[in-house]
Amino acid sequence: MADQSPLKDYIAELIGTYTLVFCGTGAIVIAQQTNGAVSHTGVAVTFGLIVMSLIYALGNISGAHLNPAVSIAFTIARRFPAAKLPGYMFSQLTGALLASFTLKFLFPANQYLGGTIPAGTDMQSFVLELLLTFFLMLVILRVAHGSNEQGMFAGIAIGAVVGLEAMFAGPICGASMNPARSIAPAIASGHLEHLWIYLVAPIVGAAMAVPVCNYLSTNNVKTI
Numbered sequence: 001m002a003d004q005s006p007l008k009d010y011i012a013e014l015i016g017t018y019t020l021v022f023c024g025t026g027a028i029v030i031a032q033q034t035n036g037a038v039s040h041t042g043v044a045v046t047f048g049l050i051v052m053s054l055i056y057a058l059g060n061i062s063g064a065h066l067n068p069a070v071s072i073a074f075t076i077a078r079r080f081p082a083a084k085l086p087g088y089m090f091s092q093l094t095g096a097l098l099a100s101f102t103l104k105f106l107f108p109a110n111q112y113l114g115g116t117i118p119a120g121t122d123m124q125s126f127v128l129e130l131l132l133t134f135f136l137m138l139v140i141l142r143v144a145h146g147s148n149e150q151g152m153f154a155g156i157a158i159g160a161v162v163g164l165e166a167m168f169a170g171p172i173c174g175a176s177m178n179p180a181r182s183i184a185p186a187i188a189s190g191h192l193e194h195l196w197i198y199l200v201a202p203i204v205g206a207a208m209a210v211p212v213c214n215y216l217s218t219n220n221v222k223t224i
Contacts, residue, residue: 006084010091012062016054017095017180020066022102023050025114025185029107044170048163055155063148067178068092073137073206077214079146096184104188115185116174116198125173125194126201132165133177133205134212141213177202 027046031038038046051066058064063080065071071088074080103113118125139161143154166175176182182198185191 006087009062009084010087012058013065013088013091014095014098016058016062016064016066017092018099019054019095020047020050020178021096021099021114021181021184023047024181025100026103028114029103029110032110033107040170041167044163044166044175047166047175048159051162052155052159055158059148059154062088063144063146066092066180067202068180069133069178069202069206070137070140072203073141073210074144076207077141077210079144092180093183096180097187100184100188103185111189112191113185113189115189115191116176116182116194117191118174118194118197119172122194122197126197128169128173129176129197129201130205130208132169132173132175133202134209136161136165136177137206137209138213141209142217174198177205179203 024043024047027038027043031040031043054066055064063074065074065088068089071080071085071092075082075085100113103110107113136158139157143157145154162177165177169175174182176198179199179202182195186195186198
């Protein structure tokens with residue numbers, strides 16, 4: 001990130017996370033309100049496209065993390081200053097909460113407001129969320145410039161992974177991969193019973209990707 005006021009970074013993360021949660025969980029809410037006018041595929045595509053768009057819009061400002069697990073992993077990887085981590089996480093959570101309460105205002109009768117609820121066992125969803133976030137963070141680390149998700153193909157690659165994982169795993173675990181995306185609708189709807197899964201698994205999965213990426217990135221001379 002260029003030298004600039006941290007406030008600009010925080011505002012970009014707040015706006016970006018608000019937009020992500022409003023559009024992504026909003027697609028789920030509208031699908032429920034309209035008896036499936038937005039299909040599961042439509043929800044997955046919505047998440048992928050909004051992530052891609054926000055990376056291109058905000059990547060050169062804040063890095064477009066939009067996700068506490070991503071910011072934590074970048075910090076562990078020493079690509080992001082630890083001093084900024086609390087501000088980023090606060091901005092991401094604030095943006096997500098504002099989005100969920102906006103949806104609650106618009107659709108007060110909706111039960112979960114797009115929250116992530118396991119379809120099977122808690123352990124099944126925990127393992128899925130850990131693996132999904134691991135794969136996502138591995139891609140982010142490989143295509144990002146430092147801690148900035150920006151570049152010609154970064155948005156396409158990261159958005160595609162989000163959409164793909166939401167497509168196949170969403171019906172089972174919700175495919176959150178993002179603590180802020182799960183915390184906000186859980187608080188707004190009052191359904192906190194499975195929230196621990198979506199706090200712990202994404203952070204652990206993202207952190208696991210760091211040493212794997214570091215190992216894969218080491219320069220090995222191959223002889224044939």
